[in-house]
Amino acid sequence: MKIRGKKGLRWASLVIAFCLLAAVLPLNACGTDEEAQVLSIYVAYGGPDIIAAEFEDATGIKVELLTMSSGEVLTRLRAEKDNPQTDVWFGGGSDAFIQAKSEDLIIAYQSPNAGNVDEAFRDEEGYWTGVSLVVVGFLVNDDRLEDKGLVLPESWIDLEDPSYHDELLASNPNTSGTAYTTVSGVLQIMGEEDGWAFLDEMYANIPFLEKSGSAPASKALAGEYAIGIVPDPHISIINNPDAPLTSVFPSDGVLAWPSPVAIVKGARHPGNAKKFVDWCLSAEGQRVLMQASPRVPTTDVDTLAGVPNLSELNLVAYDHIKWGAERERVVAEFNQRYPQFQ
Numbered sequence: 001m002k003i004r005g006k007k008g009l010r011w012a013s014l015v016i017a018f019c020l021l022a023a024v025l026p027l028n029a030c031g032t033d034e035e036a037q038v039l040s041i042y043v044a045y046g047g048p049d050i051i052a053a054e055f056e057d058a059t060g061i062k063v064e065l066l067t068m069s070s071g072e073v074l075t076r077l078r079a080e081k082d083n084p085q086t087d088v089w090f091g092g093g094s095d096a097f098i099q100a101k102s103e104d105l106i107i108a109y110q111s112p113n114a115g116n117v118d119e120a121f122r123d124e125e126g127y128w129t130g131v132s133l134v135v136v137g138f139l140v141n142d143d144r145l146e147d148k149g150l151v152l153p154e155s156w157i158d159l160e161d162p163s164y165h166d167e168l169l170a171s172n173p174n175t176s177g178t179a180y181t182t183v184s185g186v187l188q189i190m191g192e193e194d195g196w197a198f199l200d201e202m203y204a205n206i207p208f209l210e211k212s213g214s215a216p217a218s219k220a221l222a223g224e225y226a227i228g229i230v231p232d233p234h235i236s237i238i239n240n241p242d243a244p245l246t247s248v249f250p251s252d253g254v255l256a257w258p259s260p261v262a263i264v265k266g267a268r269h270p271g272n273a274k275k276f277v278d279w280c281l282s283a284e285g286q287r288v289l290m291q292a293s294p295r296v297p298t299t300d301v302d303t304l305a306g307v308p309n310l311s312e313l314n315l316v317a318y319d320h321i322k323w324g325a326e327r328e329r330v331v332a333e334f335n336q337r338y339p340q341f342q
Helices: 005-035 048-059 070-079 094-102 142-147 177-190 192-204 215-221 233-239 270-280 283-292 320-325 327-337
Strands: 038-043 062-067 088-090 129-141 168-171 227-231 245-248 256-264
Touching (some): 038 048, 038 070, 038 270, 070 094, 094 320, 129 283, 168 177, 177 192, 177 320, 256 270
Parallel strands (some): 038 062
Antiparallel strands (some): 088 256
């Protein structure tokens, strides 16, 4: 084809430019999502807006959040398995992350900062890593304890004392993760025979069971009961600094489970997802997470006022995988032994 005149030359230049652009576009398209400074997260964690804002300030990556429970995240990931709509799953119970791993919904990533996290609080292959801990303890109303002439309990075994009859409140393992961790954790600490014998005495002191793990804290705060077995008792004190409350972490073993982070299989921004995991496990990220939700961090970073440090707690190496598999049997035994709560 012959090209004549200036118009012909300009047309030829446009054709050449278009061809060059067409050749380059596929290369850029492969990296478009990764180069975009965005990250999508399904969140089951307190204070997500604080976390997103601080992460964006630190990295320039804009976070798109969708908050829901860990059970809802698991359901969504199953439904979206062939077309994932998010990059990261952040927060929730480790049991749900263990299930997600078994269903091939999340991928392994060994963050360089994961070495700061105890092996008990992360998947050995890197499929999920705990960013904070939910710790089970006692929330005590000091005024009611004094009015009833009771002593402050310091250990699990103290709770079998009949002097606490009708002054101890807990939740139901059929509906509460805190309660199931309590029951199975006691069985791990004491052994099944002695553990059930202790639980028989402890539950004899409990008039009824709440559905959620947080409910006993509300009633201890209100002074309706002297002692509640609750998750993160220190948070009630932080949120109610003038209330007559004391938090107790049992000297004979503190039960805890990690709240993890994981990268979703098929994530559209895997590089940004890795940066988020790294940041969550950094000293900076751990401090931000405490500001958003004052849980115990999974690393030895200095804690904020009122938040216990890992070194202060006699943590039990709770076997999440074993007791997750044993849940049906343990709950059935619980229901058989304590029909008054059914």
